[in-house]
Amino acid sequence: MKYNIKEKDNKIIILFDDPNLIGLQELLNTIDMFNITLEDIMEKIDLVLSEESGFEEIGSENVMIQISKNGSEIYDLYKGIVEEDELFPTIYLSNKELKDIIGSWNDEKKQFNHR
Secondary structure, three states: OOEEEEEEOOEEEEEEOOHHHHHHHHHHHHHHHOOOOHHHHHHHHHHHHOOOOOEEEEEOOOEEEEEEOOEEEEEEOOEOOEOHHHOOOOEEEOHHHHHHHHHHHHHHHHHHHOO
């Protein structure tokens, strides 16, 4: 999964090459505005990977991540409320892939903040 990190308005943002990942991109770029952290998402993934839990959910006011042993589904919370063409596409990632993305993004943010 390819992405670029760019500096904008004195902060960094992640931009995925695949336009279907816009929902994940939105969540990662706006997470600081919500009562969840990247560590919270990692914790939910780890609960499922360790089999302490069979299913976990976490999200923002726009995007939800459902994590199960079969993988992670990331979808727009307005699904069923607004027109399909206005929604972020629903995507499915393996839990490892999502964990790798979250971990890499967390590392990038820490490095940026320590400059």
